[in-house]
Amino acid sequence: MSSTCPQASVMAFSVTTKCWVLLVALVYVSFFGFKFGNAHEDLPETGSVDGHDIPQTGAVDGDPAQIVAKALLCFNDKFIYSSCEESYRLNERGNINVPPEYTDQYCNGPCLEETHLVLTCIGNILSNFFFYNKATIQDVRETLQAGCSYTSERGDFNVAEHIEADENSANKAGKSILFGFMPMIIGCGLLI
Known part of the structure; x- marks a missing residue:
């Protein structure tokens, strides 16, 4: 028979407050310190038809000027913009000039699509494209969603205003980062 010391096993499995704090901090960092669900599958694909490059099908041999030029061709592609009146189209400056009285036709017609x-x-072609007004593709998509929604923002297609609203919400993001670091700082203080 082997004799076991009850005190030794209790001491081996006892967890101090500092260990709990360390455990909580590690779990916190492991869950909230990484971005989950972000696939990097938005790389351009190469393609051409009859020796002619089609703008929406790929990148150009890595020359930045050619890549941007190819992205700008999307605005004038007759296969993409075929039914939407030119004055209501998204342009290179990042503007969507839709008057409020044309909102229903824009949102329910071919222009939105x-x-x-x-x-x-x-x-x-270029996933991190910036329009001349410094809007991103996502900024324009959010503006379209808001402009076509049935909220107080319906009919407001001013991309610049949406960019400003996003910049103002950046302060809130900074505060949430600060609150994320607080448990780690407290944990370090308890461990020392």
Whole structure:
């Protein structure tokens, strides 16, 4: 028979407050310290038809000027923008000039769909594309969603205003980061 010391096993399995704090901090960092679900599958694909490059199908041999030029071709592609009146189209400056009285026709007609096709075309070529007004593809998509929604923002297609709203919410993101670091700082203080 082997004799076991009850005190030794209790001491081996006892967990101090510092160990609990360390455990909680490690679990916190492991769950909230990484971005889950972000696939990196938005790389451009190469393609051409009859020796002619099609804008929405791929990248150009890595020359930045050619890549941007190819992305800009999406705005003038006759296969993408075919039915939407030119004055209501998204342009290179990142503007969508839709008067409030035309909102229903824009949102329920071909313009909205064709604008999304242009954004997809640009994104397939250059995923981090910036318009001249510093809007991203996502900024324009959010503006379209808000402008066509049935909220107080319906009919407001001003991309610049949506960018400002996003910049103002950046302060809130900074605060949440600060609150994320607080448990780690407290944990370090308890461990020392």
